[in-house]
Amino acid sequence: IIGTGSYVPERILTNRHLREMVDTSDKWIVERTGIRERRIASGEETNVTMGRIALERAIENSGIRCEEIEFLVVGTNTTEPVWPSASGHIANLLGLRKDLPFLDVQAGCTGFNFAFSVAEMFIKAGQYRTVAVIGTDKLSAITDYQDRNTCVLFGDGAGALILKQSMSEGIIRSHLGGNARSRNLLILSKKDGTGNAYIRMEGRKVYTFAKKAMVESCFRVLDPSGTADKKELRTLFEQVTKIIPHQANARIIMGAAEELESRLELPAGEAKNKMIVTIEQYGNNSCASIPLALDISLRTGKLRKGDLVIFVGFGAGLTYAANLVRI
Ligand code: ACO
Secondary structure, eight states, X not given: OOEEEEEOOSOEEXXXXXXXXXXXXXXXXXXXXXXXXXXXXXXXXXXXXXHHHHHHHHHHHHTOOGGGOOEEEEEOSOOSSSSSOHHHHHHHHHTOOTTOOEEEEOBTBTHHHHHHHHHHHHHHTTSOSEEEEEEEEEGGGGOXXXXXXXXXXXOEEEEEEEEEOOSSXXXXXXXXXXXXXXXXXXXXXXXXXXXXXXXXXXXXXXXXXXXXXHHHHHHHHHOTTSOOOHHHHHHHHHTOOEEEEOOSOHHXXXXXXXXXXXXXXXXXXXXXXXXXXXXXXHOBOGGGHHHHHHHHHHHTTSSOTTOEEEEEEEETTTEEEEEEXXX
């Protein structure tokens, strides 16, 4: 990873604002989710405009020229209309190479992890040397602000990074997982009579799935063959500096950390202290959440060059994934 960038809209939606919209309270939202506020895109802002700014910042941060980018992959769920893809719009807006190949990856909130893994494969295969990856979503466009089960959770934003082929250790491997049988737990459905589709979710069931999937994916990315015993797995885990989890709910993140501690017989707090949590200010902004947290962590010195990091996510589909990366 030679550069990162991110963007969040200016408008802040606090728990207090939400209290005026649905039957909820700041106390409930903070206790159950860890979220205090989230960013909401203006009418003109889209996943494309936010992704474009994030990528521009990542290009600047990496010091490369736009023309050096050979391939663009965008994880997103909120392109409207769905054709042409967000990646095509972004490539055009930024004036990337005329013949640049680009594609969108749609895998719920795991879209960033999947997109990152697509980029990883093309680089490892030797097909491209410099690849841009973006995670961007405008969940506010598909959130029903009359549904307290969902509207307190979501926000908007974008994060981007530039990957470059290198002889030194970088992306070590990824683990991708899915559970299509549970696809109905998190879907878009039309509200009676209207043309708009909104997120509908069985929160409790997604919560249980998420915690389990994150732990499983962390183990699988450290031990792809599944042959390590507890002691070996613990040694592998101890080498990890930080974990950047999908920011869906602070309780899911801390619950997964507790599960890791219990399964690996680690001292209390050992996995919790590795978790990077930015949800308080941004809520769940889907594909943006991991690259946004990565960018913030690098810029504030929470992460440093040489750190070994796991990006781990889950989302609609249902899907889940982890990427093991030497920063
Ligand atoms: N304010 C006040 N009360 C609420 C609210 C709210 N905003 N939302 C729900 N409640 C109520 C419920 O109606 C319920 O009341 P009842 O007991 O009278 O029926 C009570 O609170 C408890 O509800 P639960 O759903 O059991 O609460 P839980 O502790 O599970 O928290 C939450 C709900 C936050 C949604 C949690 O289940 C969760 O985070 N699930 C995972 C969601 C998620 O991560 N989704 C995103 C996936 S990523 C993607 O692809 C978009």
